[in-house]
Amino acid sequence: MATSDHNVVLHVADVHMRFGGLHALADIDLEVEEGKTHAIIGPNGAGKSTLLNVCVGRLFPTSGAVVFDGQVITGKKPHEINQAGVARVFQTPEIFPELSVLDNVMAPAFAKRDGAFKLNFFSNMHKEGEIREEARHFINDVGMTAKLDTHAGALSRGDKRRLELAMCLIQHPRLLLLDEPTAGMSRHDTNTTIELLRKIKERGMTKIIIEHDMHVVFSLADKISVLAQGRIIAEGAPDEVRADPRVKEAYLGSEQE
Amino acid sequence: MLTLPKKELIKFVIFAVVVLTMPVWLTPFGASYPGLLQKFAIYGLLAVGFNILFGLTGYLSFGHAAFLGVGSYAAVWSFKLLTMNAIPAVVFAVILSGLFALAIGYLSLRRSGIYFSILTLAFAQMSYNLAYSVLTPITNGETGLQLTLQDPRVLDLAFSEREAGLPIVTLFGIDMAGYGGFYFSAVLLIAGFFIAQKITTSPFGLVLKGIKSNQNRMNYTGVNTRPYTLAAFVISGMYAGLAGGLLAVTDPLAGAERMQWTASGELVLMTILGGVGTMFGPVLGAWIMKYLENIFSAFNENVLHGFFAFLPDNLESVVVLIASKFVGEGWHLTLGLMFVFVVVFLPGGLMEGYRRFVNRFFNGGKAKAEAPDKQTQPAE
Numbered sequence: 001m002a003t004s005d006h007n008v009v010l011h012v013a014d015v016h017m018r019f020g021g022l023h024a025l026a027d028i029d030l031e032v033e034e035g036k037t038h039a040i041i042g043p044n045g046a047g048k049s050t051l052l053n054v055c056v057g058r059l060f061p062t063s064g065a066v067v068f069d070g071q072v073i074t075g076k077k078p079h080e081i082n083q084a085g086v087a088r089v090f091q092t093p094e095i096f097p098e099l100s101v102l103d104n105v106m107a108p109a110f111a112k113r114d115g116a117f118k119l120n121f122f123s124n125m126h127k128e129g130e131i132r133e134e135a136r137h138f139i140n141d142v143g144m145t146a147k148l149d150t151h152a153g154a155l156s157r158g159d160k161r162r163l164e165l166a167m168c169l170i171q172h173p174r175l176l177l178l179d180e181p182t183a184g185m186s187r188h189d190t191n192t193t194i195e196l197l198r199k200i201k202e203r204g205m206t207k208i209i210i211e212h213d214m215h216v217v218f219s220l221a222d223k224i225s226v227l228a229q230g231r232i233i234a235e236g237a238p239d240e241v242r243a244d245p246r247v248k249e250a251y252l253g254s255e256q257e
Numbered sequence: 258m259l260t261l262p263k264k265e266l267i268k269f270v271i272f273a274v275v276v277l278t279m280p281v282w283l284t285p286f287g288a289s290y291p292g293l294l295q296k297f298a299i300y301g302l303l304a305v306g307f308n309i310l311f312g313l314t315g316y317l318s319f320g321h322a323a324f325l326g327v328g329s330y331a332a333v334w335s336f337k338l339l340t341m342n343a344i345p346a347v348v349f350a351v352i353l354s355g356l357f358a359l360a361i362g363y364l365s366l367r368r369s370g371i372y373f374s375i376l377t378l379a380f381a382q383m384s385y386n387l388a389y390s391v392l393t394p395i396t397n398g399e400t401g402l403q404l405t406l407q408d409p410r411v412l413d414l415a416f417s418e419r420e421a422g423l424p425i426v427t428l429f430g431i432d433m434a435g436y437g438g439f440y441f442s443a444v445l446l447i448a449g450f451f452i453a454q455k456i457t458t459s460p461f462g463l464v465l466k467g468i469k470s471n472q473n474r475m476n477y478t479g480v481n482t483r484p485y486t487l488a489a490f491v492i493s494g495m496y497a498g499l500a501g502g503l504l505a506v507t508d509p510l511a512g513a514e515r516m517q518w519t520a521s522g523e524l525v526l527m528t529i530l531g532g533v534g535t536m537f538g539p540v541l542g543a544w545i546m547k548y549l550e551n552i553f554s555a556f557n558e559n560v561l562h563g564f565f566a567f568l569p570d571n572l573e574s575v576v577v578l579i580a581s582k583f584v585g586e587g588w589h590l591t592l593g594l595m596f597v598f599v600v601v602f603l604p605g606g607l608m609e610g611y612r613r614f615v616n617r618f619f620n621g622g623k624a625k626a627e628a629p630d631k632q633t634q635p636a637e
Contacts, residue, residue, distance in 0.1 A: 082479035
């Protein structure tokens with residue numbers, strides 16, 4: 001793997017993942033540089049979501065390690081990895097359906113401020129003005145101010161995704177993992193999301209993005225890794241990857257009929 | 258530190274007034290006598306505490322009666338060994354049941370959903386059986402733990418002579434068997450309600466609601482969910498212990514049947530009947546259940562004959578025959594029917610019924626302003 005002068009935020013080192021006879025991830029070696037957007041593309045079943053699951057502590061790899069910010073995070077619990085600075089947007093939005101949009105965004109802010117556990121009885125929600133304002137700010141960023149008091153469960157699928165994004169952003173994570181952030185969105189919403197993700201990038205947040213929509217990938221990615229059958233078959237700048245014949249064969253060819 | 262948002266403060270004041278004036282407004286219902294009033298306050302407290310666990314985190318405990326029992330035993334032992342004053346009794350009841358809840362919660366909360374419910378049920382039944390058998394020296398088995406003339410009562414007897422006859426429970430001279438016991442329980446109920454409101458409106462409460470709504474997301478949000486659920490479990494166990502202690506304060510004896518699963522089940526029923534996750538619902542459920550239990554279990558065939566006397570004789574005996582199955586010993590049949598009715602038609606309990614009523618007649622059917630948790634299912 002080519003090393004560079006840049007600061008590596010996440011290093012996935014020789015990770016293998018086997019489910020019984022299935023070799024879901026084989027020999028994955030991946031470096032994500034500070035401030036960059038790293039896209040992972042590949043056909044269905046290539047192991048993209050498995051890779052993210054290994055990074056956030058949902059799955060424990062058969063062998064290999066994940067190093068975040070100089071610290072081995074394999075074997076740590078999801079909440080510990082989040083506290084270390086990794087946030088994730090899921091493929092199917094994971095939100096709090098019974099709570100209002102505002103409460104949905106405030107909860108992660110408390111988790112960021114108070115840590116993994118704090119018996120915070122004595123304060124009350126009305127006195128948390130600072131966090132409330134911050135939550136409003138991030139809700140505004142994803143364009144959902146009008147739905148502040150709506151129950152999250154009643155939102156459309158695209159809105160749920162944007163809400164989940166705001167829930168991750170309010171934590172100011174060092175690394176943001178996005179699992180198909182625009183799936184199920186209209187063209188217009190997709191473009192708004194791309195704009196938002198560009199803005200975040202300007203703030204220097206590092207991102208890994210899994211996406212099927214090539215328009216999204218090529219408008220955001222600094223670097224692309226192509227995954228097929230659990231292996232990285234190509235890696236490089238968007239233009240290089242676009243030109244790579246193996247990629248065309250494995251993925252782009254079948255997608256761009 | 259002790260502030261509440263305005264809306265909650267109004268609720269608190271209304272609640273306090275309603276509870277303290279119970280002896281007045283319950284008179285027309287024939288329920289204004291100390292024995293029943295005490296039950297209203299004590300079971301209200303039990304339900305408020307249970308709702309902190311079930312209503313906020315969604316974890317359905319089927320073993321809260323164990324904490325009720327532990328509280329009662331602790332209180333009676335405090336009477337026997339230390340003093341007949343009610344304060345140490347309730348303090349020990351809360352501490353001991355809290356420790357007990359810590360142990361049971363630590364093990365049970367390793368699972369969620371139905372497995373959690375079964376584990377708590379198993380622990381409670383174990384406690385019940387232990388109280389009946391192995392632990393007889395502590396619990397006095399089947400007879401139940403009672404005061405005796407030979408009790409050491411070290412604190413009391415250090416200051417005064419042993420009197421003839423069994424002593425009574427007091428609060429610095431106030432007799433706890435009558436209205437004194439009611440007001441003591443009522444003040445604790447109001448305090449317990451306030452603490453529950455504090456928890457519900459705090460960031461801690463928000464995390465608990467988040468755990469109920471989506472525990473997975475909570476984990477990926479950096480929250481270690483287990484200590485939160487354990488804290489909620491211990492707090493609600495302490496409420497149950499306090500309620501158990503108060504049962505002993507108002508009537509100083511403790512029996513193992515207080516820990517039986519039917520007692521836990523009754524608590525679940527009253528909470529769902531009133532409305533899970535609402536502030537008033539569980540208390541309302543507890544009151545209605547205790548009131549109806551009191552009324553229906555007092556009915557017998559003679560009362561029914563009197564009630565249906567206006568019917569022709571043949572018809573009267575048929576009606577009385579049917580109705581008699583639903584009263585007295587059989588009042589649980591009535592309770593069962595009522596419960597089925599509520600769960601099928603008002604899944605949010607009586608509080609949802611109230612809200613629907615208000616919406617229909619006062620808001621012209623407009624969308625409800627406040628939308629509470631409607632779910633009665635345990636957490637996933």
